[in-house]
Amino acid sequence: MAETNVMEQLVSLCKRRGFIYPASEIYGGLNGFWDYGPLGVLLKNNIRDWWWRNMVITPPIGPDGHPVDIVGLDSSIIQNPKTWVASGHAGGFSDPMVDDRESKNRYRADHVWVREAEGIEKKRVYVAIKATSEAHAADAWQQFKDKGKLPQEFRTKLSFEVRKHLEGAVAYRDVPFTQLTVEEQAQVIGPDVQVPGTLTEPRQFNLMLKTQIGAVDPIEAYLRPETAQGIFLNFKNVIDTTRVKVPFGVAQIGKSFRNEVTPRNFIFRSREFEQMEMEWFCHPDEARMWYDFWKQQRMDWWKSLGVSDAKLRFRDHAQDELSHYSKMTVDIEYQYPFTAPDFGELEGIAHRGEFDLTQHQQHSGQKLDYFDQDLQLKLKEQGVSPEEIKAKSRYVPNVIEPASGLTRAVLVVLCEAYRRDPNRQGTEELLSIKPQFAPIKCGIFPLVNKEGMPEVAEKLYLDLRQKITCEYDPKQAIGRRYARMDEIGTPYCVTIDGQTKEDQTVTVRERDSMQQERVALDQVKAYLLEKLGM
Numbered sequence: 001m002a003e004t005n006v007m008e009q010l011v012s013l014c015k016r017r018g019f020i021y022p023a024s025e026i027y028g029g030l031n032g033f034w035d036y037g038p039l040g041v042l043l044k045n046n047i048r049d050w051w052w053r054n055m056v057i058t059p060p061i062g063p064d065g066h067p068v069d070i071v072g073l074d075s076s077i078i079q080n081p082k083t084w085v086a087s088g089h090a091g092g093f094s095d096p097m098v099d100d101r102e103s104k105n106r107y108r109a110d111h112v113w114v115r116e117a118e119g120i121e122k123k124r125v126y127v128a129i130k131a132t133s134e135a136h137a138a139d140a141w142q143q144f145k146d147k148g149k150l151p152q153e154f155r156t157k158l159s160f161e162v163r164k165h166l167e168g169a170v171a172y173r174d175v176p177f178t179q180l181t182v183e184e185q186a187q188v189i190g191p192d193v194q195v196p197g198t199l200t201e202p203r204q205f206n207l208m209l210k211t212q213i214g215a216v217d218p219i220e221a222y223l224r225p226e227t228a229q230g231i232f233l234n235f236k237n238v239i240d241t242t243r244v245k246v247p248f249g250v251a252q253i254g255k256s257f258r259n260e261v262t263p264r265n266f267i268f269r270s271r272e273f274e275q276m277e278m279e280w281f282c283h284p285d286e287a288r289m290w291y292d293f294w295k296q297q298r299m300d301w302w303k304s305l306g307v308s309d310a311k312l313r314f315r316d317h318a319q320d321e322l323s324h325y326s327k328m329t330v331d332i333e334y335q336y337p338f339t340a341p342d343f344g345e346l347e348g349i350a351h352r353g354e355f356d357l358t359q360h361q362q363h364s365g366q367k368l369d370y371f372d373q374d375l376q377l378k379l380k381e382q383g384v385s386p387e388e389i390k391a392k393s394r395y396v397p398n399v400i401e402p403a404s405g406l407t408r409a410v411l412v413v414l415c416e417a418y419r420r421d422p423n424r425q426g427t428e429e430l431l432s433i434k435p436q437f438a439p440i441k442c443g444i445f446p447l448v449n450k451e452g453m454p455e456v457a458e459k460l461y462l463d464l465r466q467k468i469t470c471e472y473d474p475k476q477a478i479g480r481r482y483a484r485m486d487e488i489g490t491p492y493c494v495t496i497d498g499q500t501k502e503d504q505t506v507t508v509r510e511r512d513s514m515q516q517e518r519v520a521l522d523q524v525k526a527y528l529l530e531k532l533g534m
C-alpha cells in the first residue's frame with residue numbers, strides 16, 4: 001500500500017469513527033485546527049495520563065538508585081508579554097516568508113528554490129519552484145535533466161522564450177531564494193505565476209498568535225507557543241513552596257499555539273496542539289549526565305507506547321541547527337507514513353544550560369538562583385574555604401528539557417496501529433492499539449437483543465465499567481459489531497449468547513488474533529483485568 005494512501009485511509013477512518021474531525025467543519029473548517037471526537041479524546045487522555053504517571057506519579061529511578069523528584073504544574077496559556085521577550089520568542093521565533101503580490105500565495109522563503117539558468121549570451125533567467133531542500137529541488141527538476149524537456153507544469157506556465165532559455169541553458173544552479181541578491185530576487189518568476197518580479201523580499205513572520213487583554217487600552221499579549229516558559233516563571237514559587245531540591249523536575253501538559261506557515265500532514269503540524277514538557281533543573285556539572293539519562297528514558301517511554309524500535313531513532317542536532325538557547329539537542333524521530341523512508345520529529349531533548357533562568361532573572365529583576373544546602377554541607381566536610389563554599393553553593397541551575405507533542409503522540413500511536421487485513425470479515429481495517437491506550441477496552445454484546453441476553457450483558461457491563469472502559473452495544477449483526485470494534489482498536493469483545501444461560505459462560509474475542517475463548521461469566525472481570533495488565 002502506498003504510504004500516502006495509508007494517511008488518506010487513516011484520516012478517513014479517524015473521521016468516520018469519531019477520533020479526529022477538522023475543526024469548525026460546518027463552516028468549511030480552519031486550516032491547522034482539529035477537534036478530537038469521543039474516541040480521540042479517550043485515546044489522547046490515555047497517552048497524557050501515561051506520560052503524567054511516568055513523570056510525576058512514578059518518576060523513573062535515577063542513576064543513584066533512588067526515584068527522581070518531579071512535580072506537576074498547570075500554568076496560564078497567556079503570560080505577561082515580557083515573558084516572550086526574555087525567552088527570545090518575541091524576537092527570534094520566526095520563519096522568513098515571501099509573499100507573491102500577484103497570486104497572493106505565501107511561502108516560507110527557505111522553501112522557495114530558484115533555478116538560475118544562464119544562456120549563451122550570459123543572459124540569466126530565474127525560475128522558482130516550491131521545495132523543502134536542495135535535494136527536493138533537484139528531484140523536481142529531474143525530468144528536465146533526464147529528458148531535456150521542461151516538466152509539464154512549466155511547459156504550460158512559462159512563456160516560449162523562458163522555456164527555450166531553460167532548455168538551451170549552458171549553465172545553471174539551484175539556489176534558495178534567500179541567497180539571491182535583491183536585484184536577482186526581483187527577476188524571479190514565482191512558483192505560481194508566469195511573469196518575473198512578483199515576489200516580495202523575505203520578511204520575518206512571527207509564529208506567535210496574538211490576542212488582546214482588557215477592554216480599555218487593551219494590551220497585546222500572546223498565546224503561549226510552548227508550555228516550558230510557564231515552568232521557568234514558577235521556578236522560584238516551586239522552590240519556595242514545596243520540598244524539592246536540585247536536581248528536580250517540573251512537568252506540564254497543555255495547549256500551545258503556533259501560527260505555523262504551512263500546517264500539514266493531518267495533526268502532525270497544527271496551529272493549536274498539546275505539549276508534554278518537563279524542565280529538569282540540575283547542577284551545571286551534572287547537566288551532561290542528566291542529558292544522557294533523559295535521552296534514554298524518553299526513548300524507552302516511546303517504546304512503552306507500543307511503537308516499534310525500527311521506526312524510532314535519535315537524531316543529534318548539528319551545531320548550526322541548535323536553537324539560540326541550546327547547548328546540545330537530540331530529537332527522537334519517527335518514520336511517519338508521510339516522511340518514509342525519512343523520519344520526522346516526535347520529541348526534542350535539549351540541554352538549555354542556564355539560558356532561561358538567567359534571561360528571566362535579567363528581564364524580571366528577580367533572583368532566580370538556587371542555594372544548594374546539601375552542596376554547602378558537602379564542601380564544608382571536605383574542608384573547602386568559607387569563601388569558596390559561598391561562591392559555589394549558590395548557582396543558577398542548568399536545565400535539561402524533554403519536550404514532546406501529545407497530539408503528535410496520538411498521531412504516532414494511530415500510524416503504528418493502522419493495519420489492513422483482507423481476511424477480516426466486515427472490515428479490512430484494524431487499529432492494533434496497545435490495549436493500555438485503546439479508547440475502549442471491551443465491547444459487551446448480547447448476541448441477540450432478546451431471550452434474556454440483554455439483561456445478562458447489561459449487568460456485566462455495569463459491573464465491568466467500574467474498572468474498565470467498556471461499551472455496551474446490543475444492535476446489528478454480531479460480525480458488524482466486531483468489525484466496528486476492530487476499527488476503533490478495542491482489544492476485547494465479550495458476547496453473551498444462547499450457551500450463557502445453560503453453562504454461565506461467555507465468548508471473549510481478542511482483536512488481533514480474532515480468537516475466541518469461552519470464559520466463565522463470573523471470571524470475565526478477572527480475565528480482562530489480567531489481560532489488560534490492570
Ligand code: ATP
Binds near residue numbers: 346405
Ligand atoms: P518542528 O521542528 O516539528 O517544527 P520544533 O522543533 O519547533 O518542531 P519544539 O519547539 O521542540 O518543536 O516542540 C516540542 C514538541 O512539540 C515537538 O517535538 C512536537 O512533538 C511538538 N510540536 C511542535 N510544533 C508542533 C505543531 N505545530 N503541531 C503539533 N506538534 C508540535
